[in-house]
Amino acid sequence: MAVVLRRCSAGVLLLLLVLALVLAGGRAEAHGFSSVVYADVTSPQSGTVRVALELEYDLLVVSAADAQGDDDLFEEGDGAWQDGDLPGQVRALRDHSSTVLDYVTARFTVTADGRSCTPALHGDYTVGLRDVPYAHLTLDYTCPQADEHEIATSLFPDSEGYVKGTKAVVTYDLDLREGSAALDPERPSFSTHQTTAERFWDFFRLGAEHLLGGLDHLLFLAALIVGSRRLREVVLAASAFTLAHSVTFVLAALGLVTVPAGLVEPVIALSIAVVAGWHLVALVRRGRSATDLDTSSSSHLSLDRSGWGRLAVVFSFGLVHGLGFAGALGIDAAWSWTLLWSLLVFNIGIETVQLGLIVVTFPLLVLVRRRSPTAALWLTGTVAAVVTVMGLIWFVQRVAAS
Structure with a gap:
């Protein structure tokens, strides 16, 4: 079983590396040309x-x-x-x-x-x-x-x-x-x-499609997942991210916060590199062993200082991602309450897809860690490395473009 997992992990890593090389030359926006x-x-x-x-x-x-x-x-x-x-x-x-x-x-x-x-x-x-x-x-x-x-x-x-x-x-x-x-x-x-249901579905689908079509937001989520060793960590990180970007999304929709995309987009790219790099630094500094990756250890039920620090970083960058989600719909002024309701549904679509991805991927990661801690170490480390490189590439591109 361990051999199979190692081979599957190697295949996944190769696919990620190829994807990174292809996307490195792509548009810095990461959402594609749209309007x-x-x-x-x-x-x-x-x-x-x-x-x-x-x-x-x-x-x-x-x-x-x-x-x-x-x-x-x-x-x-x-x-x-x-x-x-x-x-x-x-x-x-x-x-x-x-x-x-x-x-x-x-x-x-x-x-x-x-x-x-x-x-x-x-x-x-x-x-x-x-x-x-x-x-x-x-x-x-x-x-x-x-x-x-x-x-x-x-x-x-x-x-x-x-x-x-x-x-x-x-x-x-x-x-x-x-x-x-x-x-x-x-x-x-x-x-x-x-009908009201049709209106709800319109904006729910729009939010879901935006998250799935925004590679930068997906890579940020991937960095959160691979950098979390147990369910408590990924739940807290995802909750902090959700709370933060929901706050700035609503503030932008109300016209209370306006930040140029030329500032928001580079910071989003930097957030990807920082959160993924955090996991890489932890691997190097702690020299994690197979037992460190055991998700059943009761000694890790609470967050240490580093865990709370990571949570604060995720929350801070989540505030910026909220502005990015708002920018996807061009929100730069106070809109009607009717439309604000629809924008909140848009946000629900984002959250639902995000939660679904965590529910599907994190248990698989836990399974790999329990069956083959070494394979899990290489898997999470390589994914974090690829995501870090992509974030840095996009950061440079976006700074240059702005």
Whole structure:
């Protein structure tokens, strides 16, 4: 049995090393190229649906220019973006309004009881900052009289080749209903008559997918797991991490805390390296023997000074990860209480996946430690080493990028 475990461990370690080498040359963001569309939907008068859209400016320029064959928009708009010229960006949108509107209205639609609504620009363009420039435009959709409206988006699809998995966060006060929805390529539309369960599932799934798709957060969790010798340690560490990132996530959603992504992302990368490196340092300094890895030892039921120190570090970095989770949805101002409820569901999705991963992986690690302490030593040490290296690579990349 021990031989089998050693061979399986070696295979897992080889896979991790290959993965690290592949990802080392990847994007420092670790979440992949993606974007979030924001839409606030209201009805100022009967027969009119007003949609206030916020779209990532440079993505809107290149997508609209490419789709409509408007090279002048690309040259003018991209030049203003490169120069950080916000007034110039507004001029580019205004000068090429037909191109922008043709692109947006073909991909963001409103229907009333299944009948199409006709869009028109309301007011002028503006450009604001959400760490990166976002174009703001408002569309008025003239609709037939109806009791139910459907909102659909296919903005910035994967097929354009610029981003993947674009998400749209929509808040609405329409048809005597208030709510919010999270749309993506798998669920590109919703009805104002959606149920509470559907709203819950939207944001729960969004949170779960964010954790599973965020390799940096997964590696941080892996560092917590391999650095914990017994169930008490991993439970306390996970609880500290959960409490910390939940606090900053809610504070960000309330608009009480705003930290630039240029600071948050490097610190998240550094947290991965520090927490994983903590385990490596412990292995070297203590010269752990096979008996040190025995999870049944009653002498380790309480945390020592080093354990509490690790817990404090995890909690501190958890505060920063909470800002990273908030940044995934572009939270940088106080939002409605309706949307705040949905964001809390988003956080529940994150926590559920995190707990599930611990429940599945930690017992397996305990089994390996009991059957083959030496294999467990090499397994946890190598995983910690790979995670440390990845964290340091991302830290350098993100500092350079910011």
